[in-house]
Amino acid sequence: MDERAAIPVTLPRANPTISYWQDPPDPQLADYLSSASLPETADVVIIGSGITGSSVAWNLLQNSNHGKIIMLEARQACSGATGRNGKWETGGHTKAASYRSFLSNASSLSTSEAVKIARLEYTNIRAVHQFAKEHGIQCDSWQGDTVDIIYDQAQWDEAHTAIAAMRATMPGEEDLKTVSRYRFWSKEEAREHWRVRGEDFVGAVSYEAGSLSAYKFVVGLLKICLPLGLELYTNTPATSISKSEDGEGWRIETGKGTVKAKKVVLATNGYTAHLWKGFQGSIVPLRGQITAHRPGGNIPKEGLKGTYSFIYQNGYEYMIPRPLGSKHAGDIIIGGGLVKAAEEGLYEFGTTDDTTKNEGISKYLAETTPRYFGSTWGEDHPDGRIRKEWTGIMGYSSDGFPFVGEIPGQKQLWVAASFQGHGMVLCWKSAEALFGMMGGGSGKDGALKEWFPDVFKVSEERMKKRFEGRLHTKVNAMEVESKAE
Missing domain, CATH: 3.50.50.60 (FAD/NAD(P)-binding domain)
Structure with missing residues (x-):
């Protein structure tokens, strides 16, 4: 690195x-x-x-x-x-996923600082959508629930610990519904409500989020x-x-x-x-890669019920369905797949070349929707599954x-x-x-x-401080530590 x-x-x-x-x-x-x-x-x-x-x-x-x-x-x-793109953004995924970093922030910084970061993230989400509404910016703004489909037992266990810690340390957030919005779904419930298939996921957690065209x-x-x-x-x-x-x-x-x-x-x-x-x-710099999938034949015409992330042992994908009324409504925008490239994506770091794509990631991302949705995806669109694919450059700190x-x-x-x-x-x-x-x-x-x-x-x-790699992609396996202020 x-x-x-x-x-x-x-x-x-x-x-x-x-x-x-x-x-x-x-x-x-x-x-x-x-x-x-x-x-x-x-x-x-x-x-x-x-x-x-x-x-x-x-x-x-x-x-x-x-x-x-x-x-x-x-x-x-x-x-x-x-x-162009981003980790949780996908070009406008207003998704905080605060529970994913809460425990490590509380341990390495302080509980109060972890709370401050989580509050800022949720305040930011609401402020962006509210500004668009107040100023009449037509940007396909949608607010609702997102879901993380979790494939790793350790991360599933940590999600429970983290959300319990957030509820204990952020009781005042109930009025804003930041913490109270978290809900755990069993495998059976997730299959029914979120339409995911396969037997290898552990469960799901949903919470407040949104999407727009950034x-x-x-x-x-x-x-x-x-x-x-x-x-x-x-x-x-x-x-x-x-x-x-x-x-x-x-x-x-x-x-x-x-x-x-x-x-x-x-x-x-x-x-x-x-x-x-x-x-x-x-x-x-880190080059990210995203694909736009035309919806499969079994995806409901009214669209899926929220936005998604698919979280596994050392990586993830993130996904937003295009809302009704938007251009190409129903399209599935899905990005990630970094760790599926050579040496877990090492060569995507340090590059500012968004004129090309990583073919290994391309192949992986092209196969994600039928893999995650199985029979609920259905036959591919007559014009082909992939409408567009592109890359963009993000910035990561040490x-x-x-x-x-x-x-x-x-x-x-x-x-x-x-x-x-x-x-x-x-x-x-x-x-x-x-x-x-x-x-x-x-x-x-x-x-x-x-x-x-x-x-x-x-x-x-x-x-x-020198950069050693992305943080918060693997289980932290740590307890919340209240530090003296």
Whole structure:
């Protein structure tokens, strides 16, 4: 893994595989340029136009003294992980799965910090769907239940321990129905309700989640931000950043000229180390792969009853059915399969090449739906099972948490990146927190400490930790430990 983490991070590649979510790209925004030439100065430059960058822009624009805000995007608008893929996202899977990390967070951090992370995830989910509703963003927003079909006895046992611990330490969450929504299903119940087949799964656990088109959401958000003053420059990669000669602010070099800015925000996720080498080895790119399956003949016309994950000993797949009323309603979007590649996916780490696919993962993912659903899948669609397949680049940190805040020793150089493929339940609130750290919103008067996890904040110590592999993919086998505050 050391060799993979040491591969120099590049800019996003030209001509990536075509994402299901960006087919076709938005005709108004995909190649948007706010002016024919790039401005020479700005108050804030945001690099990256995904959900993080657009959320930071939205928060800044709520401040009457926001100044001139420029957003740079290397490719088309929202063409990174948000518009392509992610671990629990699948391009918009608003699924927290907080119980999967609760025990390890409580043990390695503290119970209160574990609770804070779980609350943030659920708050984030609801905030994103609520924002789309309030602002009329048509993004196929759906809220309901998700289910984890668990194939490993140790993880099934740990799920019971973790959810019991959450219920004991988060009694106040009953009103929000975060913890009370958890439900365990026996094998027989899961076969009946969730339509899964096969005898090798142990049981299932369902809980609150949702889905939306993250690409449509961000495009809609950017269209709100542009009339408020945001300037967007797509196909304008930032090639380097450096301190200004006078020591005040930053110089951002692009292929279209240089911009001098008072503040810079790196919303660059897996690509962050290309612009700031201090993150080389502590934010590692990981290529994810996803397929869109046309529904089998026995899948109900009204669709399945929720979203899914399939969790086995050292890996998982994640799945969302496209909701009624959406384009290609009923399609099954399923991704993952990393550990089915050579050396459990080792060579997917460190790469920023989303122009190609891993054929071993392709073959595995193509077979997932009839394997998991058996007779309830039925005959494949006459046009073929696979409608589309694509890849995208995520960012993973050495400790499994995002980096949010000012880079140590670099005044007014800010970052919100490395969301472990978990961005749809972390980015929105992380952007709000970053805005607070920059001097606005809920960061004032120490309010940020009340709800934003300390472990997400950037520190020299965290930046020096080297990446060893993804966390929370195997059973933790540990008890919750209450630590002294």
